[in-house]
Amino acid sequence: MTTAVNATLSSYDDLIRRVGDGELGPDPGTFRIAVAFTTRQAVRHDGRGTGYRNEVLSLRLAEAVGSCAVEPGALPDSAVEECVGADVARLLRHPLPPVRVAALDAYLMHVLPHTPAQGAVPVPLPAGSSLEKSRARATAVVGLLDLPPGATVLVVGVVNSLLEALRSRGLRYVPCDLKGGETEWGEPVLADALAEAGRCDALLVSGMTLGNGTFEPLRRHALAHGKQLVMFAQTGSAVLPRFLGQGVSAVCAEPYPFFWLDGGPGVVHRYGGSCPGGER
Incomplete structure (x- = not known):
């Protein structure tokens, strides 16, 4: 489904700007992140000769969870603390790209869920x-x-x-x-x-x-x-x-x-x- 916003979207940065301006839903400054957490795992499936590791930053906004994977060990521990209680608008301007992605994902999951x-x-x-x-x-x-x-x-x-x-x-x-x-x-x-x-x-x-x-x-x-x-x-x-x-x-x-x-x-x-x- 292509929406009117999709049709004129020029870039990822343009999407962040439009969310910040309230074009896709309520003012993100009115939403605060209640829970922030990381998920770390290592896996090697049965029958496979190689494995891999995952690390993901996730932010919870009401019923929605937004996530961004990072290279294992790349995310400072302080990032989780900085996200808890912060409003989404502030996190969309965070210096760390994974925080911005997770915050944008949480907001859009909340206002435009997978339905x-x-x-x-x-x-x-x-x-x-x-x-x-x-x-x-x-x-x-x-x-x-x-x-x-x-x-x-x-x-x-x-x-x-x-x-x-x-x-x-x-x-x-x-x-x-x-x-x-x-x-x-x-x-x-x-x-x-x-x-x-x-x-x-x-x-x-x-x-x-x-x-x-x-x-x-x-x-x-x-x-x-x-x-x-x-x-x-x-x-x-x-x-x-x-x-x-x-x-x-x-x-x-x-x-x-x-x-x-x-x-x-x-x-x-x-x-x-x-x-x-x-x-x-």
């Missing part, structure tokens, strides 16, 4: 092991790409289950992550995603790019070249749907609590792409 009225299509994730749930989420994400076998996808934010799902559809990929390293299959992970985008037919990008400043260049590339840009978003799950039609073609939004936190059933929310009722 059919906002264009969201819920996709249930079954109960199961961490690997089973990871694969179920990957199926929901990769299903938003409309590509023939043999096409090449730029993957920013390497998740092996996503790569596995792309391989199962006969799609090639260029894995990118600021940390570098290797995939589960020994493929090199490249650090400069934008430098690789030109040789790819579509982009599959983590919401974590909002917090590290790499989202905007990738969005502008997709917009300028008419490429599909599918976002998988634990970070900024309520932020990224605002960019549908402005470079972002589809979003798989996964608000807190994330699939890796619980073995029970869960849900992700898909926007755009090939979702029933979604926008092409």
Whole structure:
């Protein structure tokens, strides 16, 4: 669903400005963050040779939780204390980008929740092991790409289950992550995603790019070249749907609590792409 705001949105900074000016809902200065917390985890799924770590800053506003993933150890402990009791307008001006992202996400989750009225299509994730749930989420994400076998996808934010799902559809990929390293299959992970985008037919990008400043260049590339840009978003799950039609073609939004936190059933929310009722 493309709203009037989406149609004229020029950048992530423009979205922050519009929220601050009250264009998408009530004055953010009237909302205070009640709870701030970080979630840290390390995982190695059964049958996988590599693992990874996650660290996420989350802010609670009424019933909503906004989140931003960070590199493990990068967020100072003082950030959580600074967020508690602060109003959203103040946090949208915080010097730390992850705080600004989490505050924006919490505000938008509160005023524009993931509902059919906002264009969201819920996709249930079954109960199961961490690997089973990871694969179920990957199926929901990769299903938003409309590509023939043999096409090449730029993957920013390497998740092996996503790569596995792309391989199962006969799609090639260029894995990118600021940390570098290797995939589960020994493929090199490249650090400069934008430098690789030109040789790819579509982009599959983590919401974590909002917090590290790499989202905007990738969005502008997709917009300028008419490429599909599918976002998988634990970070900024309520932020990224605002960019549908402005470079972002589809979003798989996964608000807190994330699939890796619980073995029970869960849900992700898909926007755009090939979702029933979604926008092409």
